[in-house]
Amino acid sequence: MGSEQVVPLTLGVLYPGEMGSVLGGLLRKQGFRTITTLAGRSKRTRKLCRHAQLEVVHSLQQLVDSADIVLSTVHPDSAPKVAEEYCACRSGKARQQCFVDLNSIAPATVAHIESMLADADVDFVDGAVHGMAAQLTTFGTIYLSGASAPAVAVVLERAARTRVLGDRAGAASAFKMLISGVNKGVTALLVEVCLAAREVDLLEPFFASCGEAYPGLMSILERTLPSYPQHAPRRVQELREAAQMVADVGLRPRMIESARQVIGEISAAGLPSDNVRSAIQILAELHAREVLKQSQLPDSITCQRSVE
Template sequence: MPNPLTIAITAPGQMGAGIGARLTAQGCRVIVPLEDRSQASLDRARRAGMVHAGWDELGQADMILSIVSPEYAERTAERVAAANPGARAIYAELNAITPERALRIQKIAEGAGLGFTDGGIIGPPPSDSADPVLYLSGPAAAEAAGLRAYGLRTEVLHGPVGEASALKLSYAGITKGLAALGATMMLAAARAGVEEQLMAELGVSQSALAQGFSRSIPGMLPKSGRWVSEMHEIADFIGADFPEHGIYRGVAALYERLFDAHLADGEEAETLRDLVGR
């Protein structure tokens, strides 16, 4: 087994905790700031074997993995950089952000002396049945890819900062966009009273699509609130010069509405669950 590393993770969300658990199982010491975190976050960190560290201690790690909601990515980098001037850790920006935002974060990290790699995570949190891949690009990508020795799948893209982020957003735009498209038309069909006919026809002529919706839509509902900012990042990635960027502004609004419906056991969430058989 390779020498154990100290890895800092910026937040114990589902993905961060999943990666933290995989790393601790491989002998790494995983630290995470836990001040002002919810009880659910504290519980996830404890189950993953992560230990609390202050923001000013993260720079002592070998690597800092930024795993937060996209709208907090720059703020998180600024907080880490301000608290750890002169640190020599590698800062791995693993959030679903635009290449332009990744370049801004590179300047923040390198300005504090940190190494930098741009990254994108494709797949669900690590578990016994899931093994996501971390795509990496930029100056410290090869070093960060060494996490494969500690149980994580890594792939180096031999391009500049922003390449991994572009791949992540392109992939998410298809997978999460497809779930939104299915939900949109199922709800439209329900409002018109033809939802049962729609599902029957999908089952006959588009069986693979119907089976995919039966998996993706129930899983989407509890996650949709977290996906809102990601859809705005995808719209920005496409660019306002292209009319189709508006598709993802609409998807963001849809996901915000569906998350509210999920929390309230509202009619739209119930309709979607009934139609896909969950």
């Protein structure tokens, strides 16, 4: 008797931006057929797709008709729209399929997407990626939750460390929001105090001293701040989602909102993203552009001196 031929799963990536192209490329190297579509995507996305060697199909409809698992990796603001467009391509005779949302969104947004997919008779897995795309295999972790999460984990763990957080959709996104608040909150705090140190000509000794006293915290700044010239607008949106989650559980997101304001100022500075610089070089550029200067801030968030 001849052995049966095993047909590899087909994975659809919506869309091959930085994270989608890296994850898709890793899964392609593991033998999965990995497809995407580039209709309406930017030149940068097209370039990333070519580099990852993903198979490009002509349309979203063709991707939906072909994939076994669909991975959504887009800007947080775009996540519901991508899910809606995906559902619009489903028909009554569509194949059994699983949609995995890997975006940095709040559980409330996840619930909205899950409802859409339930109406389209699609299995849904809530997911989140902790870590930068460029370091996904070494430092990244993919978190999953939902009834089909264990089955999806078997696939994604071929590309990166994967953890299942239970069978309730929303748990993975909540976990991501918690981590996001810490990661970006630490970055925002350190940017503020480092710029203050620069104002009194103490940045270099202060930076070195913090590296000795708080190596873990400084490693966050040194790892993440160089990505902010390109990704600060996205980080602002992620913190908006994190603030929403905190508010939804009945707390006031004071620190997360403050971090969002700081990173919003970094985003507004418009730093060039065409070359990689160190964290301390980025800090020097932010200082030169007078980021966080009180004269540049709305009156509502300037520090008022109390009169005794």
